Amino acid sequence: MFDSGVVSTNLEARLVDIQASNPEDLEKNVAWNKLNEVEKCTECVHHLVERHCRERPFAPAICAWDGELSYGELDKQASYIAEQLSRVDVGPDKLVFIMSEKSKWTPVAILASLKAGGGFSLLDPSQPAHRLATLCDLATPQLILASRRHSVKASLLGPPVMIIQDMGLGALDETSENPNSPILSTVESHHHTLHVGFTSGSTGTPKGVLTDHAAFTSGHDVSGLSRESRVLQSTSYNFSACMWEHLVTLTRGACLCIPSEDQLENDVERAICELGVTWAMITPSVARVIEPQNAPSIETLFLVGEAIGRLEISKWAEKVALYSMYAQSECGSPIMTKRIFGPEDLSTLGHPGSAVGWIVDSMDHNRLMPLGAEGELVLQGPCLARSYVNNAEQTTTTFIADPAWARQVGMDTPNRFLKTGDVFSRSPIDGSFQFRGRKGGKVKIRGQRIELAEVEYHLRSQFPQVPHVVAEIVRPSDSDSQYGMLVAVIPSRASPSDGTPNICRLLPPDKKFLHHAQRALDQLSKGLPTYMIPNSFISVESLPRTASGKLHRRLLAETLSQLSRKEILAYMTLPKVYRAPSTITEATLQSVCARVLSIEPEEIGMDDNFLGLGGDSLSARQMVTFARAEGLSITVADCLQQANLTSLANCAQDSRSLHVKPVPIRKDPDPFNSLREDFLHDLPQTLTTDM
Template sequence: MEPHSSEAELQQPAANGWLSGQDDLSAAPTKEEPITQRDLDKIWRWNSIVPEAEERCVHDMIQYQAQARPSAPAVCAWDGNLTYHELDRLATGLAGQLVDLGVKPNMLVPLCFEKSMWTTVAMLGVMKAGGAFVLLDPSLPGQRLQCMVREANTSLLVSSAGEHALASKLCPKTLVVDHGYFRDDVDSQPTRSLPDSDPNSIIYVVFTSGTTGTPKGAIITHKSSSSGLRHQIAGLGYTAESRVYDFAAYSFDISIYNALTTLLAGGCLCVPKEQDRKSTLAGSINSLRANTISLTPSVARLLSPADLLDLKTMILGGEAIHVGDIEPWWGRVFTAYGPSECTPTSMMNLGPSSPEEACRLGRGVGVVTWVVDQHDHNSLLPPGCVGELLLEGPLVGLGYLNDPKKTAAAFIDDPTWLLRGSSGQSGRRGRLYKTGDLVKYAEDGSLVFVGRNDSQVKIRGQRVELGEVERAVQDCVSVASQVVAEALVPAKDGSSTSLAAFIRMDGLAMAESGLSMLSINKDSQKKLEELLPSYMVPTVFFSIREFPMTPTGKTDRRRLREMGESFSETMTEKPLEESTEVDAPILESEQPAFALAQKVAAMLPPWRQRDMTANGGSGYEDICLFPSGLDSINMMALAYFIAQQFQVEIDLEVLMDPSTSIRGLAGLVTDSQAAS
């Protein structure tokens, strides 16, 4: 998660000492006029030209590649390969079938697939049929998937054979797309009449966390998507020689971006098996001969450039980026930023002069960027001042599905400063998206991220509305009278962010400090996992006597984060469930359990490491892995460690099983070694 901002920082220009106009006090902004003419002219020079919109549908642009390079590889997947001609032929056949099944322009069609070459066929087929796809991640909780399908108001769902059972629970009418489907000569039937292309039609809807507890769907049109892809492909260096690794889960919209960007550039999308991308990432990248990949910094830290000599381009985004994330990949790394509401990528840092500069957001690509007062979007701010980032241009999406109120709040038209313009630059009308991100202009017009102006955070690259987490914990933990969720960032640079829930429980005896750790019972944990995606389930719980308050009577979230991040070893744990018999500690003589325990302890936050130590610090408790607070990124790191240290591959699902303990894992490692 990106760093939070102090009140002082949000009200003052940048603390690095520079401020445009500081050598001329008469040109300085005043309380009545927050921006000088000089600064206004400078900002308008940066944003004078809105990038041109692309008036073509994405599938038409992909079809151009199919006609120009029919025999070139389009998809290289674990379950098969497709040339551009084959991809276009299969997608066209599917599109005709979808039209026969009632798909109309702008109709939403959910897709439920594991990682597979058929996902790309299904996406393109829905586009050609005039529909809009909703990419579902089968690993999400069933309740959440049901909510998405319900919001899509669909009468048809397309799935793989492997996910057909799940798809049938989500929608009564399903179509299975796989080798068997096309063996029935679907693709060889006479070409059906497909709808005319309309760039203003919807291409897809992507769901993100919502403040009300219901996921909100961001609507993207073909024009928005194709405009972004057109402006960004060259900057990223995508060509017909690009082999792009499809790492992102389908719950990330970057998975859509990877597929479409690759195909529009004439490159090859490399689709790994689900297990391979999680457990043997480096080996999978090499086996698919991928030379380009997009990752969050948390995942990139698991890789070594020395193991990936063919990798030419590393694109980092989705989380705060540190110098230590850039340095190993310097010379072949780009950073990218973008809210789902404006296509997955709207800003890039393409030409940094140093790793430090590479940590900035960069500049708009396909959009222009404005910084306004976070409390008044009609007040433009000068360079160096922290404010809310607004995006203008063809990438701005339509709004939120079935939610005109949220759409009106986040998507605005014609702010006064845009209509007014500047000296030498006439004003204009425009539609802008309020990102909620707090940023400031650097001297060169690039943007530096500062924080958020709301309760949204990033966990493992995914947007999380803390209000949704709070509601779920309140519903699932019966003893909670009040809940506040927060993201805790360890002081150690580059460490993973932990999602914490602070719970006030009336009548509970508290430690003198007023803050104690909690262990919620198994039933509550199970309910949370059934309700929320894994990245939204808190990994640490605290009981608190009273929540700190601001002078205005609101919960002091900043103070709460400080309390959680500085949690002391002297604070005692207050479990919510009966304690169980403790097994003998794991000592150094017990291998491989001791080596595994050392690795697990090193990945845990400080407050969890204390719980693991035993025998005066010379041993470790035998704990279950997933309930201890390890997330999926930690589990990937543990799988890599086991593969390198013991030459054994352990399925990530085994590591994520709540019952898998350190000793149990050690037994699996020993058994696998004996069997090999």
């Protein structure tokens, strides 16, 4: 990748071209990146899994709420389904959508799609049908593999539907030969499609990120997994990390542990214990809900998707091997991981393990920035995704070829680079990377990356009378959380030029605005995932403008951040007469709700509802956990669906005996049985017939 002779020869002459601050900076950049070079791997993902199936057929591969599979059983099921997929023309660079609840059948469907030579994409059944249909139109899958539970909804999306459970083998005899593993005629290559994941797009349509096998298999192993690891499958199917969570587990020969959605929402600690989870990858928001003493089996914990706070470190760093993880949807494997021992380790994200990183001018990727200076992180290496699906313009903009400085630092050409959209700096001392923020309108909500422009696109359809609406992340003035609220800002003036420079006037909500905002909220809920729906709609006289007439986004955010959570949410509801708790259960829920949402108990009346107070699915998990500690049993669905806290209290009273269905785990009284079976499996059959 690098030629040090070219660097040393041309360093002085080309310094102006690449805009580095001095020759020493450039030499350090090149030296550090040479240490992080990654060779392309030419193996396919399913071949790595099949190796474990052959070598350790009796080892546990899947332990789920709905059943278990050994590696031998996984291979039989996936091969049998793959043969059927190949008959309907699934093959190289053909895509299979998988639409299922959390289940043992999801990894079976994934492996089957790969064995047939195709790629896969996971659909979250909880998303609106219109949104799912948009993804189908964008990526044109060959078919949808759906679970029975979601087959009707899948049939509304357009592509042909096959039901996973109906395609699988019946009860399998572990000790039998493997006559049902067909030899498929597909010819796979590491450059064929592995996966398509979807991320928010600024034009109002999601972007499909197409990743090949080499992008996943190339790079250093940052997981720390072994064959004895038991990995929690908890990330949403909306999250690109879910693909990595499934595949890294099976390619390392570990066991994938899959609780049900109900268990993940309402009692994840119990599921972790019953499954014997030793390795987990979760967001910091979820890490705050789980108490280490209630999940003692966890040995390794990766935090991903959000900024890590001191609370998570103080809670977990001394109990487990705690790591931060930086990843991009446009990369097949995580970019940077770092062991976290204390708050001081949050200063950097470490060094890349599957790519080479460079810092360029945020406005001009042809200008390389000096060490210590802020700029956009660009990545180079075989882990990069191939393209955006059916979007050549966005692909060319994001995946750039040979910026002006590439050859000057001694790179072989041609080279591809990914513009991450994230602002970093690089330490001149040790070459580690520090995250500084996100470029433009890219933000993260509850671990999900979204483009504010996509939210604004859909908002405009609900407020056609104004030419410009704004989506913004707002951190309320009275919030002690590092996470903000997604707010829609609606101006009353129709002209985009009416804004006064350096002035942002908020308007009080009236009945007409509240009615329009509620109607818009209802419509958005039909077409967008929940994390893209605003928490509140705020009316302003006009949008603030800079002296040059551009939207003054910083002033708008600063003005809105002066509002309390209660003031922000007041734009969504008419004032109510405060009604105090009348029972012990209501008083307990009032106290728990105040703790979860960081507001005073006296501000919470019994006619308020959890969502109206600023709650969401993540804070509902906290609500369930803290209520359980007070002796009350409620569910996440209760918190999100009940009309007010009195109704929620009635649910709690009626559900004191609620228990999450235990996860079935195969109990083997002989701890050496699996080792003995593996040993016997490898012996010639003539030697084992008499044993």
